[in-house]
Amino acid sequence: LAKTTQPISMDSYEGQEVNITCSHNNIATNDYITWYQQFPSQGPRFIIQGYKTKVTNEVASLFIPADRKSSTLSLPRVSLSDTAVYYCLVGGSYGGSQGNLIFGKGTKLSVKP
Amino acid sequence: DSGVTQTPKHLITATGQRVTLRCSPRSGDLSVYWYQQSLDQGLQFLIQYYNGEERAKGNILERFSAQQFPDLHSELNLSSLELGDSALYFCASSAQAGTGGLPGEQFFGPGTRLTVL
Numbered sequence: 001l002a003k004t005t006q007p008i009s010m011d012s013y014e015g016q017e018v019n020i021t022c023s024h025n026n027i028a029t030n031d032y033i034t035w036y037q038q039f040p041s042q043g044p045r046f047i048i049q050g051y052k053t054k055v056t057n058e059v060a061s062l063f064i065p066a067d068r069k070s071s072t073l074s075l076p077r078v079s080l081s082d083t084a085v086y087y088c089l090v091g092g093s094y095g096g097s098q099g100n101l102i103f104g105k106g107t108k109l110s111v112k113p
Numbered sequence: 114d115s116g117v118t119q120t121p122k123h124l125i126t127a128t129g130q131r132v133t134l135r136c137s138p139r140s141g142d143l144s145v146y147w148y149q150q151s152l153d154q155g156l157q158f159l160i161q162y163y164n165g166e167e168r169a170k171g172n173i174l175e176r177f178s179a180q181q182f183p184d185l186h187s188e189l190n191l192s193s194l195e196l197g198d199s200a201l202y203f204c205a206s207s208a209q210a211g212t213g214g215l216p217g218e219q220f221f222g223p224g225t226r227l228t229v230l
Protein backbone atom coordinates (compact mmCIF):
# COMPACT_ATOMS: atom_id res chain seq x y z
CA LEU A 1 0.00 0.00 0.00
CA ALA A 2 1.22 3.48 -0.78
CA LYS A 3 2.16 5.50 2.28
CA THR A 4 2.02 9.26 2.02
CA THR A 5 4.13 11.80 3.87
CA GLN A 6 3.56 15.54 3.91
CA PRO A 7 4.79 18.40 6.12
CA ILE A 8 2.74 18.90 9.26
CA SER A 9 2.51 22.66 8.86
CA MET A 10 3.52 25.58 6.67
CA ASP A 11 3.35 29.35 7.07
CA SER A 12 2.95 31.87 4.31
CA TYR A 13 1.93 35.46 3.66
CA GLU A 14 -0.86 36.81 1.54
CA GLY A 15 0.04 37.08 -2.13
CA GLN A 16 2.80 34.46 -2.02
CA GLU A 17 2.90 31.19 -3.92
CA VAL A 18 2.74 28.11 -1.72
CA ASN A 19 4.05 24.69 -2.68
CA ILE A 20 3.14 21.64 -0.60
CA THR A 21 4.90 18.39 -1.43
CA CYS A 22 3.60 14.91 -0.71
CA SER A 23 5.92 11.92 -0.78
CA HIS A 24 4.47 8.57 -1.90
CA ASN A 25 7.40 6.27 -2.61
CA ASN A 26 5.32 3.11 -2.95
CA ILE A 27 2.72 4.47 -5.34
CA ALA A 28 1.25 1.75 -7.53
CA THR A 29 0.83 1.88 -11.28
CA ASN A 30 -2.92 2.27 -11.01
CA ASP A 31 -2.86 4.91 -8.25
CA TYR A 32 -3.84 8.49 -8.96
CA ILE A 33 -3.12 11.56 -6.81
CA THR A 34 -5.73 13.94 -5.46
CA TRP A 35 -5.49 16.96 -3.17
CA TYR A 36 -8.24 18.09 -0.84
CA GLN A 37 -8.71 21.17 1.35
CA GLN A 38 -10.44 21.01 4.71
CA PHE A 39 -11.69 23.79 6.96
CA PRO A 40 -12.54 23.12 10.63
CA SER A 41 -15.81 21.23 11.15
CA GLN A 42 -16.31 20.73 7.43
CA GLY A 43 -15.80 17.86 5.02
CA PRO A 44 -12.80 17.92 2.69
CA ARG A 45 -13.19 19.78 -0.57
CA PHE A 46 -11.61 18.71 -3.88
CA ILE A 47 -8.80 20.86 -5.25
CA ILE A 48 -7.10 18.98 -8.07
CA GLN A 49 -6.34 15.48 -9.38
CA GLY A 50 -3.73 13.94 -11.64
CA TYR A 51 -1.89 10.83 -12.72
CA LYS A 52 1.36 12.16 -14.17
CA THR A 53 3.02 15.37 -15.46
CA LYS A 54 1.30 18.67 -14.72
CA VAL A 55 -2.33 19.53 -14.19
CA THR A 56 -3.69 23.05 -13.78
CA ASN A 57 -7.14 24.32 -12.94
CA GLU A 58 -8.56 27.65 -11.87
CA VAL A 59 -7.33 27.36 -8.28
CA ALA A 60 -4.13 25.29 -8.27
CA SER A 61 -1.48 23.34 -10.16
CA LEU A 62 -0.32 19.81 -9.51
CA PHE A 63 3.19 18.74 -10.48
CA ILE A 64 3.97 15.03 -10.69
CA PRO A 65 7.49 13.95 -11.72
CA ALA A 66 8.08 11.05 -14.08
CA ASP A 67 8.76 8.55 -11.28
CA ARG A 68 5.49 9.62 -9.53
CA LYS A 69 7.07 9.13 -6.10
CA SER A 70 6.04 12.60 -5.05
CA SER A 71 3.63 15.32 -6.03
CA THR A 72 3.52 19.06 -5.38
CA LEU A 73 0.41 21.15 -4.94
CA SER A 74 1.01 24.75 -5.95
CA LEU A 75 -1.32 27.50 -4.76
CA PRO A 76 -0.68 30.81 -6.51
CA ARG A 77 -1.06 34.07 -4.60
CA VAL A 78 -2.64 32.70 -1.40
CA SER A 79 -5.09 34.75 0.65
CA LEU A 80 -6.18 34.56 4.29
CA SER A 81 -9.10 32.34 3.24
CA ASP A 82 -6.65 29.66 2.07
CA THR A 83 -5.77 28.95 5.71
CA ALA A 84 -6.81 25.31 6.01
CA VAL A 85 -5.51 21.75 6.15
CA TYR A 86 -4.44 20.26 2.82
CA TYR A 87 -4.52 16.51 2.28
CA CYS A 88 -2.78 14.41 -0.33
CA LEU A 89 -4.74 11.30 -1.35
CA VAL A 90 -3.13 8.42 -3.23
CA GLY A 91 -4.93 5.42 -4.57
CA GLY A 92 -8.04 4.33 -6.35
CA SER A 93 -7.72 3.42 -9.92
CA TYR A 94 -6.55 4.65 -13.25
CA GLY A 95 -7.90 2.38 -15.90
CA GLY A 96 -8.05 -0.48 -13.44
CA SER A 97 -10.03 -1.82 -10.52
CA GLN A 98 -10.68 0.28 -7.47
CA GLY A 99 -8.19 -0.10 -4.63
CA ASN A 100 -7.53 1.38 -1.23
CA LEU A 101 -7.39 5.13 -0.74
CA ILE A 102 -4.59 6.48 1.44
CA PHE A 103 -4.75 9.99 2.87
CA GLY A 104 -1.71 11.81 4.14
CA LYS A 105 -1.78 13.25 7.66
CA GLY A 106 -2.45 16.69 6.24
CA THR A 107 -0.51 19.96 6.06
CA LYS A 108 -1.86 22.84 8.10
CA LEU A 109 -1.31 25.99 6.04
CA SER A 110 -1.43 29.30 7.89
CA VAL A 111 -1.61 32.42 5.74
CA LYS A 112 -0.71 35.66 7.48
CA PRO A 113 -1.52 39.22 6.40
CA ASP B 114 -23.14 22.78 0.14
CA SER B 115 -21.76 19.64 -1.52
CA GLY B 116 -25.18 18.05 -2.06
CA VAL B 117 -24.28 15.10 0.17
CA THR B 118 -26.36 14.81 3.32
CA GLN B 119 -25.53 12.92 6.46
CA THR B 120 -27.64 12.18 9.51
CA PRO B 121 -27.45 12.55 12.37
CA LYS B 122 -25.06 15.46 12.79
CA HIS B 123 -24.11 14.43 16.29
CA LEU B 124 -24.46 11.11 18.09
CA ILE B 125 -23.61 10.35 21.69
CA THR B 126 -23.77 6.78 22.90
CA ALA B 127 -22.20 4.36 25.34
CA THR B 128 -19.61 1.64 24.95
CA GLY B 129 -20.98 -1.64 23.69
CA GLN B 130 -23.85 -0.02 21.83
CA ARG B 131 -24.69 -0.10 18.12
CA VAL B 132 -25.39 2.90 15.90
CA THR B 133 -26.32 3.54 12.29
CA LEU B 134 -25.09 6.50 10.30
CA ARG B 135 -26.93 7.50 7.16
CA CYS B 136 -25.74 9.13 3.95
CA SER B 137 -27.58 10.40 0.89
CA PRO B 138 -25.29 10.99 -2.08
CA ARG B 139 -25.56 13.81 -4.61
CA SER B 140 -28.28 13.30 -7.14
CA GLY B 141 -26.99 11.01 -9.87
CA ASP B 142 -23.84 9.85 -8.06
CA LEU B 143 -23.54 6.08 -7.95
CA SER B 144 -20.44 5.80 -5.74
CA VAL B 145 -20.50 6.26 -1.97
CA TYR B 146 -17.41 6.29 0.24
CA TRP B 147 -17.14 6.20 4.03
CA TYR B 148 -14.25 7.75 5.98
CA GLN B 149 -13.32 8.03 9.64
CA GLN B 150 -11.44 11.09 10.90
CA SER B 151 -9.87 11.10 14.34
CA LEU B 152 -7.17 13.26 15.87
CA ASP B 153 -4.61 10.50 16.11
CA GLN B 154 -5.34 8.55 12.90
CA GLY B 155 -6.30 11.36 10.54
CA LEU B 156 -8.59 10.62 7.60
CA GLN B 157 -8.99 6.90 7.00
CA PHE B 158 -10.86 5.31 4.13
CA LEU B 159 -13.29 2.65 5.30
CA ILE B 160 -15.28 1.32 2.37
CA GLN B 161 -16.73 2.20 -1.03
CA TYR B 162 -19.95 1.11 -2.73
CA TYR B 163 -20.88 1.55 -6.35
CA ASN B 164 -24.50 1.14 -7.42
CA GLY B 165 -25.25 -1.17 -4.51
CA GLU B 166 -22.13 -3.31 -4.68
CA GLU B 167 -19.03 -3.16 -2.51
CA ARG B 168 -16.18 -1.86 -4.65
CA ALA B 169 -13.24 -1.31 -2.30
CA LYS B 170 -12.35 -1.87 1.31
CA GLY B 171 -9.95 0.09 3.44
CA ASN B 172 -9.27 0.02 7.16
CA ILE B 173 -12.74 -1.00 8.19
CA LEU B 174 -13.05 -2.99 11.41
CA GLU B 175 -15.04 -6.22 11.52
CA ARG B 176 -17.40 -4.53 14.00
CA PHE B 177 -18.32 -2.06 11.26
CA SER B 178 -20.43 -2.81 8.22
CA ALA B 179 -22.04 -0.80 5.46
CA GLN B 180 -24.48 -1.17 2.64
CA GLN B 181 -25.90 0.83 -0.23
CA PHE B 182 -29.60 0.57 -0.96
CA PRO B 183 -31.42 0.59 -4.32
CA ASP B 184 -32.20 4.29 -3.90
CA LEU B 185 -28.40 4.76 -3.55
CA HIS B 186 -28.41 6.01 0.03
CA SER B 187 -25.93 4.26 2.27
CA GLU B 188 -25.73 3.29 5.90
CA LEU B 189 -22.70 2.63 8.07
CA ASN B 190 -23.36 0.36 11.03
CA LEU B 191 -20.99 0.49 13.98
CA SER B 192 -21.43 -2.16 16.68
CA SER B 193 -19.84 -3.07 20.02
CA LEU B 194 -18.67 0.51 20.21
CA GLU B 195 -15.45 1.36 22.01
CA LEU B 196 -14.12 4.67 23.27
CA GLY B 197 -11.65 4.72 20.39
CA ASP B 198 -14.48 4.76 17.86
CA SER B 199 -15.22 8.35 18.80
CA ALA B 200 -14.53 10.30 15.61
CA LEU B 201 -15.99 12.24 12.73
CA TYR B 202 -17.46 9.96 10.09
CA PHE B 203 -17.66 11.37 6.59
CA CYS B 204 -19.57 10.11 3.63
CA ALA B 205 -18.57 11.15 0.13
CA SER B 206 -20.05 10.51 -3.28
CA SER B 207 -18.79 10.60 -6.82
CA ALA B 208 -20.18 9.96 -10.23
CA GLN B 209 -17.62 7.38 -11.24
CA ALA B 210 -16.73 3.97 -9.88
CA GLY B 211 -12.99 4.51 -10.10
CA THR B 212 -12.40 2.39 -13.14
CA GLY B 213 -11.18 3.69 -16.45
CA GLY B 214 -9.32 6.97 -16.37
CA LEU B 215 -9.29 9.53 -13.57
CA PRO B 216 -12.27 9.07 -11.27
CA GLY B 217 -12.81 12.76 -10.63
CA GLU B 218 -13.66 14.40 -7.39
CA GLN B 219 -15.44 13.09 -4.36
CA PHE B 220 -18.03 15.34 -2.75
CA PHE B 221 -17.94 15.11 1.01
CA GLY B 222 -20.86 15.50 3.36
CA PRO B 223 -20.74 17.55 6.57
CA GLY B 224 -19.99 14.48 8.68
CA THR B 225 -21.46 12.79 11.74
CA ARG B 226 -19.64 13.36 15.00
CA LEU B 227 -19.79 10.20 17.10
CA THR B 228 -18.97 10.36 20.78
CA VAL B 229 -18.71 7.10 22.69
CA LEU B 230 -18.82 7.50 26.46
